[in-house]
Amino acid sequence: MSLQEQWVAFLTILTKEIRRFLRIWPQTLLPPAITMALYFVIFGNLIGSRVGEVGGFDYMQYIVPGLIMMSVIQNSYGNVVSSFFGTKFQHSIEEMLVSPMSSLVILSGFVAGGVARGLAVGAIVTCLALFFTDLRPEHLWLTLLVVLLTSVLFSLAGFINAIFANSFDDISIIPTFVLTPLTYLGGVFYSLDQLSEFWRGVSLLNPVVYMVNTFRYGILGVSDVNVWISLGAIVTITAGMFCFCLWLLQRGVGIRH
Amino acid sequence: MTALSIRHLSKTYASGVQALRDISLDVEKGEFFALLGPNGAGKSTTIGIVSSLVNATQGEVTVFGHSLERERGLAKKLIGVVPQEFNFNQFEKVGDIVVTQAGFYGIPRARALQQAEKYLRKLGLWEKRNSQARQLSGGMKRRLMIARALVHEPELLILDEPTAGVDIELRRSMWDFLTELNGQGKTIILTTHYLEEAESLCRRIAIIDHGTIVENTDMKSLLEKLQVETFILDLAQPVSAAPVLNGFEVRLRDPRTLEVAVPKSEALNSVFQQLAAHDISVMSMRNKANRLEELFLRLVERNLPGEASA
Ligand SMILES: Nc1ncnc2c1ncn2[C@@H]1O[C@H](COP(=O)(O)OP(=O)(O)OP(=O)(O)O)[C@@H](O)[C@H]1O
Numbered sequence: 001m002s003l004q005e006q007w008v009a010f011l012t013i014l015t016k017e018i019r020r021f022l023r024i025w026p027q028t029l030l031p032p033a034i035t036m037a038l039y040f041v042i043f044g045n046l047i048g049s050r051v052g053e054v055g056g057f058d059y060m061q062y063i064v065p066g067l068i069m070m071s072v073i074q075n076s077y078g079n080v081v082s083s084f085f086g087t088k089f090q091h092s093i094e095e096m097l098v099s100p101m102s103s104l105v106i107l108s109g110f111v112a113g114g115v116a117r118g119l120a121v122g123a124i125v126t127c128l129a130l131f132f133t134d135l136r137p138e139h140l141w142l143t144l145l146v147v148l149l150t151s152v153l154f155s156l157a158g159f160i161n162a163i164f165a166n167s168f169d170d171i172s173i174i175p176t177f178v179l180t181p182l183t184y185l186g187g188v189f190y191s192l193d194q195l196s197e198f199w200r201g202v203s204l205l206n207p208v209v210y211m212v213n214t215f216r217y218g219i220l221g222v223s224d225v226n227v228w229i230s231l232g233a234i235v236t237i238t239a240g241m242f243c244f245c246l247w248l249l250q251r252g253v254g255i256r257h
Numbered sequence: 258m259t260a261l262s263i264r265h266l267s268k269t270y271a272s273g274v275q276a277l278r279d280i281s282l283d284v285e286k287g288e289f290f291a292l293l294g295p296n297g298a299g300k301s302t303t304i305g306i307v308s309s310l311v312n313a314t315q316g317e318v319t320v321f322g323h324s325l326e327r328e329r330g331l332a333k334k335l336i337g338v339v340p341q342e343f344n345f346n347q348f349e350k351v352g353d354i355v356v357t358q359a360g361f362y363g364i365p366r367a368r369a370l371q372q373a374e375k376y377l378r379k380l381g382l383w384e385k386r387n388s389q390a391r392q393l394s395g396g397m398k399r400r401l402m403i404a405r406a407l408v409h410e411p412e413l414l415i416l417d418e419p420t421a422g423v424d425i426e427l428r429r430s431m432w433d434f435l436t437e438l439n440g441q442g443k444t445i446i447l448t449t450h451y452l453e454e455a456e457s458l459c460r461r462i463a464i465i466d467h468g469t470i471v472e473n474t475d476m477k478s479l480l481e482k483l484q485v486e487t488f489i490l491d492l493a494q495p496v497s498a499a500p501v502l503n504g505f506e507v508r509l510r511d512p513r514t515l516e517v518a519v520p521k522s523e524a525l526n527s528v529f530q531q532l533a534a535h536d537i538s539v540m541s542m543r544n545k546a547n548r549l550e551e552l553f554l555r556l557v558e559r560n561l562p563g564e565a566s567a
């Protein structure tokens with residue numbers, strides 16, 4: 001396929017993915033908006049007023065970046081895992097496998113779809129947050145870069161989950177038992193400084209901590225971890241996962257007999 | 258030019274089933290080719306490998322000179338596949354399914370829309386373009402898969418049992434459509450259980466059984482191989498025993514029905530003369546099975562239940 005044809009094929013997958021999550025917006029865009037609005041009201045307003053300051057900011061300001069990140073993570077992951085597994089389940093993945101599209105195009109298309117939903121939800125949640133607090137990013141480009149990378153990373157994670165999944169159970173187990181604990185314990189609601197030495201050490205093993213803190217640094221200018229090391233780690237992990245996904249597709253793991 | 262060349266293809270599934278055992282096959286450009294075989298013979302596995310849905314264990318496939326292994330992209334563009342099972346998203350709209358497929362082949366949207374319209378119209382689905390695929394009848398779903406397979410104008414069209422579950426009228430119109438495509442120079446390979454279909458459409462035929470090719474020839478010489486034809490005679494009066502006819506094997510199915518095996522070398526006249534001598538009159542006569550079917554059964558030495566009436 002020529003470069004131009006590859007581009008057309010990529011756009012075909014991307015628009016298909018975007019159309020999909022827009023069509024089922026009550027399942028894809030509405031729930032995160034409601035959940036996050038509740039977080040803002042309950043944690044930010046009601047409880048937050050008693051928590052006092054964290055890291056020099058009032059509690060609402062402190063958790064908003066984490067909550068935006070959390071919705072980006074969940075929705076990027078959720079979009080790719082359910083869309084790709086659905087494609088596999090209905091066998092319509094065969095429409096792609098018979099076509100001359102390269103594995104790179106297929107993977108990029110699905111990941112771009114996950115990023116589109118992650119960022120769309122991120123934008124919605126950001127708008128909601130503006131009703132509760134002020135958001136003036138200290139480092140705009142870093143903020144955008146880290147949210148984009150995180151979205152790519154979790155789209156890839158969703159892709160891997162879908163490749164290995166054989167049933168609908170398999171695509172809800174990982175989000176429930178791995179993704180949710182990692183994000184809730186990822187420094188969204190508290191600063192690592194508030195933890196004991198031991199739990200602080202444990203938390204530093206959680207990759208989400210780095211993403212949330214880098215993002216928070218972008219907006220508020222404070223972080224529990226070194227931002228540049230985090231960014232480097234995120235880029236490395238994302239690249240590694242991308243290659244792994246490509247290899248899985250190329251081998252036909254989970255999709256070709 | 259060889260449209261499809263298969264060399265020493267073998268496939269063992271992860272379950273251990275050996276679906277193909279070293280098959281080789283050539284289909285020339287412009288041919289209308291039938292791949293026949295009983296359930297589980299390995300037809301869909303062969304098609305799966307050619308269409309990149311199944312990884313071969315061993316062997317090589319070339320499409321118009323392009324190796325599937327080394328020039329997969331080029332080879333894939335030349336193939337259109339209509340699979341045995343429905344494999345589209347049931348919740349998508351008919352029109353979108355075809356347009357999206359064109360996009361996967363890198364066809365820009367404006368042209369994809371034209372192509373989709375062309376084939377949806379040809380297959381009588383244009384009115385259904387805004388319906389969800391799951392709302393189509395079985396026959397329409399199959400036509401949808403044909404439109405989808407043609408949207409990128411492949412040179413080689415492969416159909417895995419395209420007329421399964423399709424009524425007679427629609428089957429005939431599908432045959433006309435495929436014949437027309439073949440007339441335009443497209444190479445067509447189809448698998449079918451309806452032997453009549455193979456006989457009326459295809460000039461060449463390969464028979465596959467237990468993962469090996471047991472016959473690969475043109476239809477005419479295959480039919481010539483058939484040495485004996487069996488006829489069923491309905492009698493005017495019941496008889497108590499099968500009459501003995503010189504040079505023919507006769508069997509009494511029931512008191513009013515005889516089965517007579519007629520060798521190619523013998524004239525039918527002799528049967529009737531001898532029957533007349535026994536005072537037996539025949540009211541009507543028909544072939545026991547389609548000739549090809551008879552040959553098929555002999556070749557694969559296995560029963561195909563419920564298919565004698567096709
Ligand atoms: N995905 C699979 N995993 C394991 N075994 C398989 C798989 N697909 C097919 N087989 C086995 O391979 C053999 C050939 O199957 P195939 O589907 O190629 O037959 P077929 O000729 O298309 O039959 P039919 O006329 O019923 O469609 C069968 O024994 C079948 O059970």
Ligand SMILES: [Mg+2]
Nearest residue numbers: 300301341417
């Ligand atoms: Mg089959």
